[in-house]
Every structure is written in C-alpha cells, then in structure tokens.
Amino acid sequence: MPYVVTEWLAEHVELPEGLTAEQLAADLVRVGLEEEGIHGAQVTGPVVVGKVVAMTPEQQKNGKTINWCQVDVGSHNATDDSGNPVPRGIVCGAHNFTVGDEVVVALPGAVLPGPFPIASRKTYGHVSDGMICSARELGLGQDHAGIIVLEQHGYSAELGHDVTPGTDAIALLGIGEQVLEINVTPDRGYCFSYRGVAREFAHSTGASFTDRGLESSLAAPLPSATPDGFPVEVADAAPVHGVVGCDRFVTRVVRGIDPQAASPAWMQRRLTQSGMRPISLVVDVSNYVMLDLGQPTHCYDLAKVAAPLVVRRAAAGERLTTLDDADRALDPEDLLITDSPALADGEEGTRVLGIAGVMGGASSEVSVTTTDVLVEAAHFDPVSVARTARRHRLASEAAKRFERGVDPRLAAVAAQRVVDLLVELGGGAVDAAVSDLDRTAEAPAPVVRLALDEPARLTGVDYPQERVRALLAEIGCTVVDAVVDAGGDAGVLEVTPPSWRPDLVDAASLVEEVARLDGYDAIPSILPSAPAGTGLTAGQQARRSLARALAEAGLVEVLSYPFVAPAQHDDLLLPEDDPRRVAVSLVNPLSDEQHEMRTNLLGTLLATARRNVGRGITDLAVFETGLVTRPRVGAPAAPSLPGGSRPSDADLAALAAALPDQPRHVAGVLAGELEPSGWWGAGRRAEWSDAVALARLVADTLRVDVVVTADADHRPWHPGRCARLALADGTVVGHAGELHPQVVENLGLPARAVAFELDVDALVGAAPAVPVAATPVSAFPLAKEDVALVVDADVPAADVEAAVVRGAGDLLEELRLFDVFTGAQVGAGKKSLAFSLRLRAADRTLTADETAAVRDRVVAAAAEAVGATLRS
Known part of the structure; x- marks a missing residue:
C-alpha cells in the first residue's frame, strides 16, 4: 500500500498549517482513499546534533580499534566536579569521521528502532555516555558501515540547516514524522504516487494543486528527440489481446556520474518512510521519481548495453537472471527489453536485459563503478505486465503501477526529472542525444x-x-x-x-x-424493497437437508481449501492409472507445494482430520460438502479471452467446452470412539458399518434408493471392508467403509478410521421430481414377526434383505436386521441373519393367518433369491 509523508506531499499541493496524519487520513477518506494505518516514529529522544572535539584511537586485546571520543552536545553536555559543562565521552567503533565533524548522538534515555534503549554503560574500559549513530541504527537505511556525518549527508549550515551542537536531530532528519498508509483500489493506480494523492487531497479540500507531471512544471522545456538518440525498436509480433505491449519509450543518457556519490539524507529518509530501502544514488533517484510522479523508470549501465534496445516477446527457451538473482524461464507472452551485443566471432547476438515493466536483469545493472547511465522511461500495456508479474510471482513496485495504468504522457517528464537529479546529485552531465519512440497518438483517448x-x-x-x-x-x-x-x-x-x-x-x-x-x-440511504422470489432451488434444499441430517447424526461440518499436493495421491494409495490422479494444475497457486485442484473431497477432509488428531482430538466425526475438479479426457485447451470486452458466443462456447467438470461431493470421516467410555461402561469405536450407515443416511435424506454392494479394491478404503453405493441403473455414486491401514499410517490417523464419500450432484439428479407426499397413518394395530434365515457366509446381507422386502410385500412397514450368528449350530461356511418385521394394514387388523402367510412368502423369496433356509 502507498505511504504518504506530509512534507513530501506539500511539494505538490498546498497543505494547511499543522496538518496531522489523522486529519490527512480523514480528508483522503472523503474521496475514497481509505486509511490503512498511521505509523509513528520509532525513534524517541533525546537524539541531538553533536560535534566531535577530540578522538583517541585505542587498540584492544581482540585486535579491534575503538575511538574514545569527546563530543560536544550543547545544552546536553555533562558537568565536571566544579559544575562546568564538558563534552560527553562516547565509545565508537566506526572510523569514517574525524575531529570537527557534526554527527548524530543518541543520549541516555533515547530509544532507537528495535526497540534499542540507550543508557550509559561501561565498555572497553570507559563509561560510554551515549551513542554516535549510523543510518541503520536510526532506521534511515541499511548503511551500517559508518556513522552519519551530517555535512556529507547534505546537512550543513551553508545549506540552511541548524547543526549547532545540542540541536534536536529527530526534527533535523525528519525521523519523528508520522507516515500515513492508504489503501488504493485497483482502478485508481494514479494514486500510487504523490502526484495522484495530492490531486485527490485538492479534490477533497479545495487546496491549490500543482501538477508536477506536466512539461510546464519543469525548469526548462523538454528537449526534442534527436537523430543520434539511443535507438529503440518495438518488435511486438505477438501482442496480448491484440494490443502492442509498448507504445512509448524514452531514453536519455547521463555521463560522468560520480560512482561514489551517495543519495542525500533527505532522499534516503523519504524512501525509507515510503517503505523502500535506499540502495545507491542511481537506483534511489529512479525510485524517488517513481514514488513522486507514478512513472517507473529504469537505469542501465551504459557501458553494458549495446544499441539498439528492442522491445519484443520472449522466444521459447529464453531465460533471464533478474535483479533479485533469480534465474527465470521466460514465457512467450512475456514482454522483454533486449539488446544486440557483439559476440566473440564478430557477429551480433540477442541478449535479454529485463522483463518490461516488471524487473530488470542483472547483466546491465548499475554498480559501484557505473559512471555513464542510460535512463529508460516507457509506457507498457497493463494486461501484459499484470500477466507477466503473476506468472513469475514478481509483485515489483513498477509492476504494481503499470498493471493499474500509468499516464502515457508522463514518460518524458519523468526521464527529465531523473536526469536533472543525477546531474544535481551525482555531478554528471546530460547528453544531448534524446530518443522518444511515441505511438500513443495511434490510440486516441476514448470519448x-x-x-x-x-x-x-x-x-x-x-x-x-x-x-x-x-x-x-x-x-x-x-x-x-x-x-x-x-x-x-x-x-x-x-x-x-x-x-x-x-x-x-x-x-x-x-x-x-x-x-x-x-x-x-x-446519497440518501433507501432500503430497497425485496421482490418476491422463488425460494431455494432443489439443489440448495438438498444440500441443506443432507448437511442438517449429518449434523443431527453427530458429525461436525468443516471447510477445507481445495488445493492439494500431488503427493496426496500417494498417501491415499491411488493406483497410477486412477482417474483421480489427473488434476488441474494452477498457474499461480497460493503454495508451490499445493498447486493442484482436488479431484476427491476425502483427501482434504483427511488432512483436516489429521490436523485435529495432531492437536489431541483423537475421537472425531467430521464431514464436508464441496466441489471437486475432474478434467475431461480429450477436452480442448481453454482459449485466451481478451479483457475489457465481452467475448463472442463462439469464445464462450469454446471456454465452456474446455472447463473441467466440478461435481459437488460430500464426505465424512469417523475415528476413535463413536460412543464414549465412562462410568456407565465401555464405549464403542467407529467401524465400517457406521460409515455405510451415514452414506445411506445421505441417500435417504435425498430420497434416493441406492444399492450397497461390497467393493474388493477401491483405495483409499480397506479391500475387505469397503462398500460401493450405486443407483438402480448401476451408476456408482460413492464408497464407504474402513480406510486402508497404510493410508491410516501415512496420515497419522487413529487405527481403523472409517470414511465415506458420495457424489451429491448424481444423487440430486436421481432424486424423484415429485414432492414428498404425506402417507396416511393407519389406526390399526401392528403385527410382529421375526425370521432367522441361514445362508452361505459370503452372501451379502443386503441381498437377503432385498429378498425379504420382496416377499413381505405392501404390508411391511419396518424391517430391521437385529442379529448375525455364525457357529456350529448353523454349520460351517454358513451364517444366520435374524430379521424383525413390523407389519400393518391400512384398512384392517391383520389376522394370525395373514402374518403367517407373510412369513412363508419371506422364507420362499429368500430361498429362491439366495438359497436361504429357515433356521430351526
């Protein structure tokens, strides 16, 4: 977010006397620039100007040489035994100053950034009564090699500064000033500069505003382009969304800059207050102009650049080491700045100097030996810069401005400002050669x-x-x-x-x-009238119903991120040819490790369960509903659609054809004790049948009949304790059962954890369209019949249950399996299934003969379907 310093803002707009950061924030809020925070000074006094009056070097036993200094701090001086003021004695390890220099002294009681309180303390055989400060110690930059010598940093009496010993250095250096941080919406990129913020302050208060981004604001007219200007070409053969990536490119040359010249203290202070680190004079000037006007510029070491500069798209296989020392593989959509240096054999080659509008390359970086500088100020296409910055995850200050839109008329003015500052502060001389490739008139301003x-x-x-x-x-x-x-x-x-x-x-x-x-x-606040609506859709009602049903069954609903790592497929033991391994990979993921969209809901839900188990919650029952992403085999690649205009119907159709399927799933995980132990006795651990019951609960809630059968091998479930749930037409809608022991071990879950996952969209699609009709309640009494059937041990109980239902017919009101028995009484390889039948007629009381007939039909139907016999 941009930072605003009132001292700097006052160079663009007239500010009232005594304007506080709080009042400035209130004024800017009125025009839509929200306050993000007010940052106060991290330095508290006393921090004063001191003059070194004596300095004695002392060699220490460890080989280090320290200086025992006597420093005059004016009214803050110490006193001798007679009460006369005497300089303070201070130990200092720096050697870049001498007797007579004015320095910055933090006296006992001061607090420096860190926080680092200053006190008198004994060190190296002396009592050091304060500290002589470096820029880094005051939070003014990263220079820690030497202390601040005020004259060398641009503070001297000749320049109008009060450097009398004892003068408040906090006010002198401006380190006590409050800084306002504001939030700028993406559509108002011009406010990423003091020029833009000052304009908004003028809109809010009516203050007089001077636009320093206009040519008329410069001390002299801008020079015209010359034939001998550093040549620039734009060869954008592959423009993004039909727009050429660069329509303005200005170059200027400054020669003879003192490579040892440092940025003045006022510039370093302003950069630091604006959240940027002072680096060197050339880089600091470029950053300063960018913050001031909003136009990013870039400076090349002229000795390392060969004419002409060419703006083009990247070629396949090209790479670039950027200024952050990262080696980057370039994309064909990346807009580049290149040149053509001579090769060893005399031929010319192509070299990438930087990614246009994002970051420069290390090969042409200015250094401590740079004396001649090529200044670039250009205007790049916002869409191209935005896509490149996100592709390389380079949210540079330049990219933040270009992707929001930079004033195309600003390039020449900003380049002149950079030139003027380099000449003024670095002792350089401006070259008469000027290049200005300007194609902005080819795209007139919209009306x-x-x-x-x-x-x-x-x-x-x-x-x-x-x-x-x-x-x-x-x-x-x-x-x-x-x-x-x-x-x-x-x-x-x-x-x-x-x-x-x-x-x-x-x-x-x-x-x-x-x-x-x-x-x-x-604008008046008027509550709009709520029009009559159609209520929830059938899908919304279904999702709410199943969530309510699972919550009432004791499960807790959770929400997990849909991003997963490819290694998750291995944790779940998915086979190599499993379609769930085919995932959509994100170009710009939140995490490099988790760059795929989930293809099943259970994977992210198990990660949530593992996190809870890791925090000591070993008895858990959780569920989640959410979308999964399933790429379609043979689907075409998604087209790159233009921005700023509605795509054609054909483009939208092509996009829809390329989109992956995103069905909604529901999944649940149970681990540990489902019924807790206590003084009342032992509890009960969750088992595979609980997962199956919950899956059937989901289907019943959605009024869908499902067929439950055993599934011998469907990971991540146990091969012997997994149930497949399918519709009547055979469409598989999910699985439930106990997790595979290796999966449990991979994820660190309690032993024998169970889970289910169902396709909600498939279930909703299979639900009957007719609303639920009320069933008349019979006033006649209930008849009970129990029947125990002996079947082969490998016969599924569901098959026996289905036969019982068919045999009982319309009189069956409720059926429950209440006992499963194996043993010598039923024979080897056999099992006994005992069912409780509740029978009722709507128009009469059932007789004993009728209930016996139902029992006979049940036994006959079971015998025919699964070879069952009545247990004697």
Whole structure:
C-alpha cells in the first residue's frame, strides 16, 4: 500500500498549517482513499546534533580499534566536579569521521528502532555516555558501515540547516514524522504516487494543486528527440489481446556520474518512510521519481548495453537472471527489453536485459563503478505486465503501477526529472542525444457519452447540470456538449478522460466520479424493497437437508481449501492409472507445494482430520460438502479471452467446452470412539458399518434408493471392508467403509478410521421430481414377526434383505436386521441373519393367518433369491 509523508506531499499541493496524519487520513477518506494505518516514529529522544572535539584511537586485546571520543552536545553536555559543562565521552567503533565533524548522538534515555534503549554503560574500559549513530541504527537505511556525518549527508549550515551542537536531530532528519498508509483500489493506480494523492487531497479540500507531471512544471522545456538518440525498436509480433505491449519509450543518457556519490539524507529518509530501502544514488533517484510522479523508470549501465534496445516477446527457451538473482524461464507472452551485443566471432547476438515493466536483469545493472547511465522511461500495456508479474510471482513496485495504468504522457517528464537529479546529485552531465519512440497518438483517448440525467438516475441525487460539468472538469476531463440530430436526445455530454485515468471507460464510471467528489454522504440511504422470489432451488434444499441430517447424526461440518499436493495421491494409495490422479494444475497457486485442484473431497477432509488428531482430538466425526475438479479426457485447451470486452458466443462456447467438470461431493470421516467410555461402561469405536450407515443416511435424506454392494479394491478404503453405493441403473455414486491401514499410517490417523464419500450432484439428479407426499397413518394395530434365515457366509446381507422386502410385500412397514450368528449350530461356511418385521394394514387388523402367510412368502423369496433356509 502507498505511504504518504506530509512534507513530501506539500511539494505538490498546498497543505494547511499543522496538518496531522489523522486529519490527512480523514480528508483522503472523503474521496475514497481509505486509511490503512498511521505509523509513528520509532525513534524517541533525546537524539541531538553533536560535534566531535577530540578522538583517541585505542587498540584492544581482540585486535579491534575503538575511538574514545569527546563530543560536544550543547545544552546536553555533562558537568565536571566544579559544575562546568564538558563534552560527553562516547565509545565508537566506526572510523569514517574525524575531529570537527557534526554527527548524530543518541543520549541516555533515547530509544532507537528495535526497540534499542540507550543508557550509559561501561565498555572497553570507559563509561560510554551515549551513542554516535549510523543510518541503520536510526532506521534511515541499511548503511551500517559508518556513522552519519551530517555535512556529507547534505546537512550543513551553508545549506540552511541548524547543526549547532545540542540541536534536536529527530526534527533535523525528519525521523519523528508520522507516515500515513492508504489503501488504493485497483482502478485508481494514479494514486500510487504523490502526484495522484495530492490531486485527490485538492479534490477533497479545495487546496491549490500543482501538477508536477506536466512539461510546464519543469525548469526548462523538454528537449526534442534527436537523430543520434539511443535507438529503440518495438518488435511486438505477438501482442496480448491484440494490443502492442509498448507504445512509448524514452531514453536519455547521463555521463560522468560520480560512482561514489551517495543519495542525500533527505532522499534516503523519504524512501525509507515510503517503505523502500535506499540502495545507491542511481537506483534511489529512479525510485524517488517513481514514488513522486507514478512513472517507473529504469537505469542501465551504459557501458553494458549495446544499441539498439528492442522491445519484443520472449522466444521459447529464453531465460533471464533478474535483479533479485533469480534465474527465470521466460514465457512467450512475456514482454522483454533486449539488446544486440557483439559476440566473440564478430557477429551480433540477442541478449535479454529485463522483463518490461516488471524487473530488470542483472547483466546491465548499475554498480559501484557505473559512471555513464542510460535512463529508460516507457509506457507498457497493463494486461501484459499484470500477466507477466503473476506468472513469475514478481509483485515489483513498477509492476504494481503499470498493471493499474500509468499516464502515457508522463514518460518524458519523468526521464527529465531523473536526469536533472543525477546531474544535481551525482555531478554528471546530460547528453544531448534524446530518443522518444511515441505511438500513443495511434490510440486516441476514448470519448464517453454521458447523459446529464444519468448521475441522478444511478444515484438518486439530483445533481445540477453545471455541477456535473464542473466535477468532471475538476478531475481533468475535457467536457463538451454532444451534437445531436433533430429529434435526438438533448443534454448529452461528450467526455474525454485525462491520460492518467484509464479507468474512466463508460458513463457509469463517470457517474461514480461525480458521486465521489460531490460526497457519498449526499446519497440518501433507501432500503430497497425485496421482490418476491422463488425460494431455494432443489439443489440448495438438498444440500441443506443432507448437511442438517449429518449434523443431527453427530458429525461436525468443516471447510477445507481445495488445493492439494500431488503427493496426496500417494498417501491415499491411488493406483497410477486412477482417474483421480489427473488434476488441474494452477498457474499461480497460493503454495508451490499445493498447486493442484482436488479431484476427491476425502483427501482434504483427511488432512483436516489429521490436523485435529495432531492437536489431541483423537475421537472425531467430521464431514464436508464441496466441489471437486475432474478434467475431461480429450477436452480442448481453454482459449485466451481478451479483457475489457465481452467475448463472442463462439469464445464462450469454446471456454465452456474446455472447463473441467466440478461435481459437488460430500464426505465424512469417523475415528476413535463413536460412543464414549465412562462410568456407565465401555464405549464403542467407529467401524465400517457406521460409515455405510451415514452414506445411506445421505441417500435417504435425498430420497434416493441406492444399492450397497461390497467393493474388493477401491483405495483409499480397506479391500475387505469397503462398500460401493450405486443407483438402480448401476451408476456408482460413492464408497464407504474402513480406510486402508497404510493410508491410516501415512496420515497419522487413529487405527481403523472409517470414511465415506458420495457424489451429491448424481444423487440430486436421481432424486424423484415429485414432492414428498404425506402417507396416511393407519389406526390399526401392528403385527410382529421375526425370521432367522441361514445362508452361505459370503452372501451379502443386503441381498437377503432385498429378498425379504420382496416377499413381505405392501404390508411391511419396518424391517430391521437385529442379529448375525455364525457357529456350529448353523454349520460351517454358513451364517444366520435374524430379521424383525413390523407389519400393518391400512384398512384392517391383520389376522394370525395373514402374518403367517407373510412369513412363508419371506422364507420362499429368500430361498429362491439366495438359497436361504429357515433356521430351526
């Protein structure tokens, strides 16, 4: 987020006397720039100017040489036994100063960034009564090699600074100033500069604003392009969304810069307050101009660059080591700055100097030996820069501005500002050669038609027509009355937005500006009437019902991220040819490890369970509903659609054909004790049948009949304790059962944890369309029959149950399996299944003969279906 220092802001706009950061924040909030925070000084006094009056080098036993200094700090001096003021004795390990220098002294009681309190302490055989400070110790930069010598940093009496011993150094250096951090919305990139923030402050308060981004603000007119300017070519053969990546490129040359020249203290302080680290004079000047005007610039070591500079797209296989020392593989959509250095055999080659608008390369970086500098100020396509910055995860300060839109008319002014500062501060001389490749006129500014009654229609505020015209002119728009034909609508304006506002593209954005500047508080708060709706869709009702059913069954609903690591497939023991291993990979993931979209819900839910188990919750029952992503085999690649306009129907159809399926699933995990132990006795651990029961609960809630059969091998479930759930037509909708022991071990879960996962969309699609009808309640008594059937041990209980249901017919009201028995009484390889039948008729009391007939039909149906016999 941008930082605002009032001292710097005052160079662009007239500020009232005594303006505080709080008041500045309130003024900016009125025009839509929200306060993010106010950062106070990290240095508290006393920190004063001191003059070194004596210095004695002392060699220590460890080989280090320290200086025992006597420092005059004016009214803060110590006193001798007679009460006379004497300089303070201070031990200092730096050697870049001498007797007579004015330095910065932190006296006992001061607190430096860290926090680091200063006190008198004995060291190296002396009592050091304070500390002589470096820039780093004061939070003014990273220079820790030597202390601040005020004259060398641009603070001296000749320059109008009070460097009398004892003077408050906090005020002198500006380190006590508060800094306002603001939040800028993406459509207002011009506010990533003091130029833009000052303009908004003027809109809010009516203060006098001076636009330092105009040519008229410079001390001398801009020089025109010359034939001998450093040559630049734009060879963008593959523009992104049909727009050439660079339409303005200005180069200037400054020669003879003192490579040892340091940035002045005031510049280093402003950069530090704005969240940037001072590095060197050339880099600091470039960053300073960017923060001041909003135009990123780049400086090359002229000795390391060969003409011409060429702006082009990357070729396959090209790489670049950027200024952050990262070796990056370039993408064909990346816009590059290149040159053509001579090779050893005399031929010319192509070399990448930087990624346009994002970050420069290390090969042409300015260094401590650079004396001649090539200054670049260009205008790059926002979409191209945005995509490249995200592709390489390079959120540089330049990219933040280019992707939001930089004023294309600003390049030449910013380049001149950089040149002037390098000449002034570095002792260089500006080269007369100027290059300015300007194609901005090929894309004229858009003209937006705005009906004068449109602001009132959209906001409900009756703005006078002259007020609308004045507010649009205030933000820099050119406003003229539209010429209308006979019978046409009158009261229409033709508005040309200023070059620094690329976000003003339609009438609605202009209305927003009118409302913003006139004041949002003028818009009345009217509660809209709620129109009659159709309620929840069938899918929404189904999802809420199953979530409610699972919660009532004792499970806790959780929410997990849909991003997974490829290693998760191995943890779940998925076979190599399992379609669940085919996942969509994200280009810009939140985590490099978790860059795939989940193909099953159970994987992320098990990760949640593992996290809870790791924190001591070993008895758990959780569930989740969410989308999974399943790429379609043979699907075409998704097209790259243009921004800023509606895609064609064909483009949308191609995009829809390329999108992967995203069905909604529900999954649950049970581990540990399902029924807790206590004084009442032993509890009961969750087992595979509980997972199957919960899966059937989901199906029953959605009013879908499912067929449950054993599945011999479906990971991550146990091969002998896994159930497959399918629709009547054979469509598999999920699995339930005990997890594979190796999966449990891989994830660190309690032994014999169980789980289920179902395709909710498939179940909802199979649910009956007719609403639930009430069933009449019979007033006649219930009849009970129990039947025990002996079957082969490998016969599924579900098959026996289905036969019982068919045999019982319409009189069956409830069926429950209440006992499973194996042993010598039923024979080897056999098992006994005991069912409880509850029978009732709607129109009569059942007789004993009728219930006996039902029992006989049940036995006969079971015998026919599964070879069952009645247990004697």
